[in-house]
Amino acid sequence: xxxxxxxxxxxxxxxxxxxxxxxxxxxxxxxxxxxxxxxxxxxxxxxxxxxxxxxxxxxxxxxxxxxxxxxxxxxxxxxxxxxxxxxxxxxxxxxxxxxxxxxxxxxxxxxxxxxxxxxxxxxxxxxxxxxxxxxxxxxxxxxxxxxxxxxxxxxxxxxxxxxxxxxxxxxxxxxxxxxxxxxxxxxxxxxxxxxxxxxxxxxxxxxxxxxxxxxxxxxxxxxxxxxxxxxxxxxxxxxxxxxxxxxxxxxxxxxxxxxxxxxxxxxxxxxxxxxxxxxxxxxxxxxxxxxxxxxxxxxxxxxxxxxxxxxxxxxxxxxxxxxxxxxxxxxxxxxxxxxxxxxxxxxxxxxxxxxxxxxxxxxxxxxxxxxxxxxxxxxxxxxxxxxxxxxxxxxxxxxxxxxxxxxxxxxxxxxxxx
Amino acid sequence: xxxxxxxxxxxxxxxxxxxxxxxxxxxxxxxxxxxxxxxxxxxxxxxxxxxxxxxxxxxxxxxxxxxxxxxxxxxxxxxxxxxxxxxxxxxxxxxxxxxxxxxxxxxxxxxxxxxxxxxxxxxxxxxxxxxxxxxxxxxxxxxxxxxxxxxxxxxxxxxxxxxxxxxxxxxxxxxxxxxxxxxxxxxxxxxxxxxxxxxxxxxxxxxxxxxxxxxxxxxxxxxxxxxxxxxxxxxxxxxxxxxxxxxxxxxxxxxxxxxxxxxxxxxxxxxxxxxxxxxxxxxxxxxxxxxxxxxxxxxxx
Numbered sequence: 001x002x003x004x005x006x007x008x009x010x011x012x013x014x015x016x017x018x019x020x021x022x023x024x025x026x027x028x029x030x031x032x033x034x035x036x037x038x039x040x041x042x043x044x045x046x047x048x049x050x051x052x053x054x055x056x057x058x059x060x061x062x063x064x065x066x067x068x069x070x071x072x073x074x075x076x077x078x079x080x081x082x083x084x085x086x087x088x089x090x091x092x093x094x095x096x097x098x099x100x101x102x103x104x105x106x107x108x109x110x111x112x113x114x115x116x117x118x119x120x121x122x123x124x125x126x127x128x129x130x131x132x133x134x135x136x137x138x139x140x141x142x143x144x145x146x147x148x149x150x151x152x153x154x155x156x157x158x159x160x161x162x163x164x165x166x167x168x169x170x171x172x173x174x175x176x177x178x179x180x181x182x183x184x185x186x187x188x189x190x191x192x193x194x195x196x197x198x199x200x201x202x203x204x205x206x207x208x209x210x211x212x213x214x215x216x217x218x219x220x221x222x223x224x225x226x227x228x229x230x231x232x233x234x235x236x237x238x239x240x241x242x243x244x245x246x247x248x249x250x251x252x253x254x255x256x257x258x259x260x261x262x263x264x265x266x267x268x269x270x271x272x273x274x275x276x277x278x279x280x281x282x283x284x285x286x287x288x289x290x291x292x293x294x295x296x297x298x299x300x301x302x303x304x305x306x307x308x309x310x311x312x313x314x315x316x317x318x319x320x321x322x323x324x325x326x327x328x329x330x331x332x333x334x335x336x337x338x339x340x341x342x343x344x345x346x347x348x349x350x351x352x353x354x355x356x357x358x359x360x361x362x363x364x365x366x367x368x369x370x371x372x373x374x375x376x377x378x379x380x381x382x383x384x385x386x387x388x389x390x391x392x393x394x395x396x397x398x399x400x401x402x403x404x405x406x407x408x409x410x411x412x413x414x415x416x417x418x
Numbered sequence: 419x420x421x422x423x424x425x426x427x428x429x430x431x432x433x434x435x436x437x438x439x440x441x442x443x444x445x446x447x448x449x450x451x452x453x454x455x456x457x458x459x460x461x462x463x464x465x466x467x468x469x470x471x472x473x474x475x476x477x478x479x480x481x482x483x484x485x486x487x488x489x490x491x492x493x494x495x496x497x498x499x500x501x502x503x504x505x506x507x508x509x510x511x512x513x514x515x516x517x518x519x520x521x522x523x524x525x526x527x528x529x530x531x532x533x534x535x536x537x538x539x540x541x542x543x544x545x546x547x548x549x550x551x552x553x554x555x556x557x558x559x560x561x562x563x564x565x566x567x568x569x570x571x572x573x574x575x576x577x578x579x580x581x582x583x584x585x586x587x588x589x590x591x592x593x594x595x596x597x598x599x600x601x602x603x604x605x606x607x608x609x610x611x612x613x614x615x616x617x618x619x620x621x622x623x624x625x626x627x628x629x630x631x632x633x634x635x636x637x638x639x640x641x642x643x644x645x646x647x648x649x650x651x652x653x654x655x656x657x658x659x660x661x662x663x664x665x666x667x668x669x670x671x672x673x674x675x676x677x678x679x680x681x682x683x684x685x686x687x688x689x690x691x692x693x694x695x696x697x698x699x700x701x702x703x704x705x706x707x708x709x710x711x712x713x714x715x716x717x718x719x
Contacts, residue, residue: 011448015717082448082559084716090449097446097559105557110479122471123558125464 005206006057010089064224095174109153142166214320269304270376297349314365358406359389472568491579515683530647540573544617605675618704622711645669665689
């Protein structure tokens with residue numbers, strides 16, 4: 001049937017172990033040496049990043065793809081955008097595919113904004129005439145009119161991202177593959193990008209939308225597939241799929257522990273061990289009471305000293321809105337004390353104050369990074385927990401309260417005329 | 419990797435009503451690669467403008483970052499020519515091709531340097547091109563062949579400037595301009611194809627074995643000595659067999675071609691035929707090797 005834009009049938013991709021996360025080039029010496037050694041049969045020398053994936057996407061449909069880091073989402077997108085080739089199975093794609101695997105691909109810092117628009121457009125598969133036609137629109141969308149003749153190395157990171165997204169967003173492919181572009185830029189720009197994505201969808205194009213931003217997935221897609229451990233485990237209307245994904249057994253009684261092989265090698269020297277939620281009695285729990293102080297702790301080890309490390313959490317509602325972000329070195333004095341964190345095993349612990357969160361379910365994400373140097377590790381859906389609001393302000397009215405927080409504010413009622 | 423065919427045109431109406439998704443709706447089949455692959459000419463054609471843009475980027479960035487800019491393209495061959503003239507002609511008494519005056523040695527050397535420096539630069543850039551563009555390879559699809567091709571093509575701008583100096587030298591030395599010069603593009607093309615052919619091999623090998631980028635400068639040094647850059651081809655004063663072996667180096671054909679075009683010495687003969695055959699062999703094998711390795715670039719790099 002021709003109203004199917006993407007048909008994926010039993011697609012699988014196998015990597016050699018070691019080539020999944022790190023660069024895997026050899027030296028000639030390695031190859032020469034291995035010539036003289038007996039071939040070792042390594043039955044476990046390969047890993048399936050993706051296996052047995054089958055699904056269809058109709059023309060004009062916007063399909064969400066969610067899954068944890070390392071679940072195989074990116075591999076799927078790379079296969080569909082032909083960056084890499086499958087080991088088995090096949091996919092049939094009708095129409096030109098535009099991929100936004102990463103915005104700004106091919107931007108050159110020495111070239112001006114204008115030059116980069118042309119270069120990036122060509123890399124993404126646009127014709128020169130097409131770029132010329134859309135040039136003004138792109139510049140306007142990116143809000144960089146004044147700096148269009150300036151080398152992009154002098155751009156602020158916000159301008160850079162806006163320009164990069166603008167070029168990619170004005171590509172007019174029949175099928176658009178989008179991976180996490182919305183994680184960048186300020187809130188206002190994110191709104192603009194989401195708006196643009198919505199337009200693209202309304203124009204009848206097929207979109208595969210991969211994101212950790214659940215509210216964006218909910219807003220832009222009607223149907224979503226959930227990918228886990230290289231397999232497609234669910235396809236359902238988005239609300240249902242997101243709920244399934246967020247509540248799925250990642251949570252074991254208020255704790256999420258990482259096995260060493262779940263952590264990308266690129267995270268080194270940082271190795272996350274566990275993140276857990278503890279109640280006021282110090283017990284690991286799945287449900288906390290909002291009127292008590294609770295604790296979130298992240299356990300990790302460092303195999304080498306790290307300079308400027310910050311380990312922290314994101315708190316998100318299950319609708320995907322961020323409630324807050326907090327790092328263990330947010331305090332300047334603490335940051336200076338921990339300029340270099342020596343190798344070893346650590347727990348970074350923080351208190352969730354009483355009367356902070358509203359009832360409902362929340363998601364904790366973990367981030368370990370050195371500002372402007374490297375993001376060692378990030379898992380935006382490490383753990384979910386439930387907040388029980390018994391005893392919280394306003395509970396004498398049995399109605400749902402809007403908003404993710406439920407602070408106890410110091411109200412005073414003053415009679416100014418009695 | 420992909421088999422393509424054309425299906426019926428598909429259009430979808432939009433809410434605005436006036437915009438439609440225009441398409442030459444083609445079906446792309448993604449499946450595991452098997453064995454040797456033919457070159458995907460359709461994709462190469464679709465992405466032809468990218469060759470231009472990447473070449474243009476390389477040229478632009480190179481001149482932007484260098485203080486002397488274009489100056490480098492002029493200084494390099496001139497300084498090399500002057501040094502060669504002193505060392506080889508004055509002190510070591512190397513003569514130019516038989517039939518041209520000894521005083522013409524500078525322009526004789528320059529006629530060798532012109533294609534040689536183009537080849538050298540093109541090969542150097544081509545062999546590291548895939549690795550230095552790894553961010554593109556892992557993010558976007560386009561025919562990978564474009565990357566080494568545009569690296570080679572970027573050398574043409576420098577060649578253009580060197581060629582202008584060549585014209586100046588010809589006027590200075592009183593070398594006559596002849597119709598033979600119309601053959602020059604052919605020999606330039608041959609130099610370009612040689613650089614591309616070897617560049618395809620080395621760039622693909624470099625993805626897997628990073629030793630290659632350390633090997634290239636060494637390879638080029640040796641290669642220059644086995645090419646008639648500083649000496650005339652007559653120096654190879656050996657039997658037909660050794661001359662044939664010597665001619666396996668395609669740059670022998672290229673450089674001798676340049677000198678024939680400019681001075682009318684040693685017209686292309688059987689040695690040239692060997693050089694030409696070698697270029698084609700290298701090119702065809704390079705293309706096939708590149709195609710075969712191409713599919714693993716994104717995973718290995």
